[in-house]
Amino acid sequence: MPRDQIRVTRALLSVSDKTGLTDFAAALSRRGVELISTGGTHRALTEAGLAVREVSELTRFPEMMDGRVKTLHPAVHGGLLAVRDNPEHQAALAAHGIGAIDLLVVNLYPFEETLKAGKSYDDCVENIDVGGPAMIRAAAKNHADVAVVVDVADYAAILAELSDSDGNLTAATRRRLAQKAFSRTASYDAAIANWLAEVEGSGEAATFKALGGTLAQSLRYGENPHQSAAFYRLPGTLRPGIATARQVQGKELSYNNLNDTDAAYECVAEFDPGRTAAVAIIKHANPCGVAEGASLLDAYERALACDPTSAFGGIVALNRPLDAEAAKKIVEIFTEVIIAPDASEEARAIVGAKKNLRLLLAGGLADPRAKGETIRTVAGGFLVQGRDAMSVDDMDLKVVTRRAPSETELADMRFAYRVAKHVKSNAIVYAKGGATVGIGAGQMSRVDSSITAARKAAEAAQRLGLTESLAKGSAVASDAFFPFADGLLAAAEAGATAVIQPGGSMRDDEVIRAADEAGLAMVFTGVRHFRH
Known part of the structure; x- marks a missing residue:
């Protein structure tokens, strides 16, 4: 076990981020x-x-190779690795004139920032630190005798402890710093390894998979109060969303808020802001209303009409900067989070009147076609897959029924399929006129999802004082094929006139015949959108 106290008499400082450096030193x-x-x-x-002494005084070698070689020397690593109560180690220090180092302060070349900035391959390579991680690992391994600081946020606490303990640092502090140091080098190496894997792009699963992140927020609890939780940002984060978002106002975000907000923003990103305004309202990671419109206000009102009951306490995501007109309407009902690329000053003031309502500005909109990975833990491991980057706009739609869809039906089909990609399986989405009118999510049976979506559409019509379900004349999307005709017939009974689905069932012929008999137009996409 490490000694309870070590006295700091000699420190080596080598930092890329010089924030607070001179005051600390x-x-x-x-x-x-x-x-x-x-x-x-x-x-500096x-x-x-x-x-301050230059490291070259210790090593008796100048920095060389553009600074690539400067600290990789026994005069440095011997001072970091020597065990203080080991006579042989002390004899080696004395024989070679090496002084022990009690405190190492290192932060690394800014590889993650270089990657995030979209710099060239050569620039990224040059920002891979070698000597820094080597020193950090050496000091962290020898934390019985050495303290290692890798985070400028720890400077104040270190100085306070030195002041309170007459120049000493405790074993508990050194262990805490060592854990942080190893986590930092692991995260750093993970960023490099994953970048190189992406550059290589072989498509083969890597023999070793590295994960690393930086704490963005400690959370009060997870999905439930008895679960601990935290939010981490991946190194070199490029995809606009909750990891890039700035919280303008509102109370602290919860685990569920973050999860649902991510689902909402990924969904609304399917809609090109240069073509149309779009709004997605999410509850429990599922869309309960999505719509396009001539304005954000129009889109929000149409999305809300789909299921205002579920929208209460939900997440609202917009594909364009939040404006005052939309903000006024959104704050009329209880909403947990609004996320948008940006917001006008007037809109911010309107939302500001609701002090608990969180407003997140992501700074951009994610590209739904961008490749990437999703990761999910399982007992004893984790699953990695490519992001579902398929867009219905890129799919070759195949008409399989006698009746081809009209242009209006085809537009609603595409809209519904765009939304179905973001609904938990089994997913059924009814859409009409660029808005969802009924959504069935997460049912064990596809026919149950069809029935749920149809019920939602009928309830929405009742709220509007209409005698016919909003599903009348709609297009329906299924995230996967109909294994039997019953789910499709449930949609037809609800009033849908057009169907979009992947196809590929052993009973496709039976389902097509049922569609023909019901007078439906149906297209196959050949692409499934399971979301579990």
Whole structure:
């Protein structure tokens, strides 16, 4: 077990992010700590008037190869790895004139930031740190005798402990710092490994799969109060969404808020903002209303009409910057989160009147066709798959019934299929005029999803004082094939006139005959959209 206290008399500082560096180093110097540093860190400290030794004084070698080689030397690693109460280690230090290092302060070359900025392959390679992770791992391994700091956020706590304990750091602090250090190098290496795998693009599953992230938010609890939870950002995050979003106002986001908001923003991203305004309202990670419109206000009102009961306490996602007209309408009912690419000042003020309502501005809209990965844990492991980047706009729709769909029906088919991609399986979506009118989600039987969606459409019509279900004259989308004709017939009975589905069932011929007999137009996409 490590000694409870170590006295810090010598520190090596080598940082890329120089935030707070000179104040931290100056405080160490005032405590009589000898400072050693490298390259740009050395320049920053000397310019601040601090007495600091250059690493090359210890190694007796200059930095070389554009700074690639500077700390990979026994004079550095011996000082970090030497066990203080091991006589042989102490003898080796003395024989080679190596001084022990008690505190290492390192943050790494900004590989993740370089990747996020879309820099070239060569730029990314040059920002892969080698010496930094080597020193961090050495110090973290020897945390019995060395403290390692990899996060500028820890500077204040380190200085406070040194002040309170007359220049000492406790074993508990050193263990905490070591854990953080190993997590940092693991996350850093994961970002590099995953980037190289993406560049290679062989399509083969990697022998080793690395995961890493940076804490974005500690959460009060998970799906339920007895579950712990936290939100992490992946290194080099490029996809606009909850990881890039800035929370303008509202109370703290919960685990469920984040999960549902992600589902909402991914759904609304299916609709090109250059073509139409679109709004998606999500409850429990499922759409309960999605619509296009001439404006965000129009789209929101049409989406809300699909299922206003479920929309209460839901998430609202917009594909264009939130404007005042839409904001005024959205805040009329209880809403947990609004997420949009941006918002006007007037819209922000309107939402600001609801102090608990969270407003997230993502800074952009995700590309629904962009490739990427999704990850889900299972007992003892995790599943990795490519993101469902298929768009109905790119599918070759095959008419399989005697009657071909009209242009209006075809537009509603495409709309419904776009939404069905984001509804939990088994998924059935009725759409008419660029808006959902009934959604059936997550049922064990596809016919049950059809019945649920039809009931939702009938209830929506009743609320509007109409005598006919909103499903009358609609198009219906199924995320997977109809295994039997019963689900399709339920849609026909509800009033749908057109069907879009992947096809591929052993009973496709039977389902097609049933569609013909019911006078439906039906197309096959050849692409399934399961979402479990």
